[in-house]
Amino acid sequence: MSGSVPESASPGVMAPVKATGDRVVRALSNDDTFRVMVAVTTETVRGAIAAQHAMGATARHFAELLTGTVLLRETMSPQYRVQAVLKGAGGRGSLVADAHPDGMTRGLVQLPEGIDGLHFGAGNSLMVMRCGAARMYRSVTEPPENGGVAEALMVYLQNSEQIISVAAVGTHGKDGAIEHCGGYIVQLLPGASRGPLMVMTERLAALAPVGELLANAHGSAEELLEELLYLIPYAKLGDSDVHHGCLCDESAVLASLATLPRDDLLELAMSDEVLEIACDYCTKNYAIRRAQLQGLATAS
Ligand SMILES: [Zn+2]
Known part of the structure; x- marks a missing residue:
C-alpha cells in the first residue's frame, strides 16, 4: 500500500471503539458459567420510532423488540442478520425489527386502522428469522399470555435455541420521551450447573x-455489565456499534417494481405523474422516472 494513504484510512486498522453511544457488549464469566450480552440502543430506537411515527406504549414495545433483536443477534454467529416479528393478540398488528451484522438496525410498526397498539395476551406470536450466507432459519414461538417482549425472548431462547436465559429489555424516560433504552440477556452456558443460575x-x-x-x-x-456481574470475575469478549439506518436504495426499489406485470409497468410509464415510492422502513422517497419504468417494461 502506498505510503501516502493516511493511517486512519488503511484497511485492517480499527477505529477505537467509543465508550459511549449505542452499542452491544458481550462478556463471559471467568468460571465459564455465564455469558452476558448488554445492549444500549437509545439513539437507535429513537431513530426507528421517529421514522415509524410510533407513540406511547407502541413506541415502548417497538423499542423493546428492536433492543431484543439486537441482543438475539449478539447471541448468534456474528454474520447473522436477525429479524423478529411480534404479532399482537388476535393477529391484529405487528412490530418488526431487523438487525444487521454491521449493527444497522431498523423496524416497522404495522397496525391496522383503528388499532392504537399491539395487544399482549393469548394469541401473541414471536417469529425470529436468522439469515446467514447460505441458509435461513425461522422459528415461531408463542409468548406467555401475561408477559411482554422480554418474556417472549426468553421463551424463544428456551424453545428454539435450548439455552436457559434471563432477558430484560426496557426504556426509561418522562412524558413519553425515551431517555434511555437497553437490555440484557444472561445465559447459562451448556455444562454449567444450575445452582449459580438460581443465585443469578x-x-x-x-x-x-x-x-x-x-x-x-x-x-x-x-x-x-458490571452491575449485572457484580463480584463475578469476567472477560469482555466483544463490543460493537449499534445504529439506526436503512438498506434501501433506488436499485432495490426498481427491483421490486420489476416484479410487476408488464402491462402495469406500461400503464405507470404512460402516466404524467412522477411515480413516488417511499421506503416502508425509513420513509425515504424515491421518484421513479418514466424512462426507468419504460426500461423495466421492455426488460420484462
Ligand atoms: Zn429505507
Whole structure:
C-alpha cells in the first residue's frame, strides 16, 4: 500500500471503539458459567420510532423488540442478520425489527386502522428469522399470555435455541420521551450447573427495571455489565456499534417494481405523474422516472 494513504484510512486498522453511544457488549464469566450480552440502543430506537411515527406504549414495545433483536443477534454467529416479528393478540398488528451484522438496525410498526397498539395476551406470536450466507432459519414461538417482549425472548431462547436465559429489555424516560433504552440477556452456558443460575436469577429479579438500571449507569453498557456481574470475575469478549439506518436504495426499489406485470409497468410509464415510492422502513422517497419504468417494461 502506498505510503501516502493516511493511517486512519488503511484497511485492517480499527477505529477505537467509543465508550459511549449505542452499542452491544458481550462478556463471559471467568468460571465459564455465564455469558452476558448488554445492549444500549437509545439513539437507535429513537431513530426507528421517529421514522415509524410510533407513540406511547407502541413506541415502548417497538423499542423493546428492536433492543431484543439486537441482543438475539449478539447471541448468534456474528454474520447473522436477525429479524423478529411480534404479532399482537388476535393477529391484529405487528412490530418488526431487523438487525444487521454491521449493527444497522431498523423496524416497522404495522397496525391496522383503528388499532392504537399491539395487544399482549393469548394469541401473541414471536417469529425470529436468522439469515446467514447460505441458509435461513425461522422459528415461531408463542409468548406467555401475561408477559411482554422480554418474556417472549426468553421463551424463544428456551424453545428454539435450548439455552436457559434471563432477558430484560426496557426504556426509561418522562412524558413519553425515551431517555434511555437497553437490555440484557444472561445465559447459562451448556455444562454449567444450575445452582449459580438460581443465585443469578434471584439477583436479577431483585434489580430495578433495566431502563432504570441504565439511567443509573449513565447510559453506559460497561457500567450495566458490571452491575449485572457484580463480584463475578469476567472477560469482555466483544463490543460493537449499534445504529439506526436503512438498506434501501433506488436499485432495490426498481427491483421490486420489476416484479410487476408488464402491462402495469406500461400503464405507470404512460402516466404524467412522477411515480413516488417511499421506503416502508425509513420513509425515504424515491421518484421513479418514466424512462426507468419504460426500461423495466421492455426488460420484462
Ligand atoms: Zn429505507
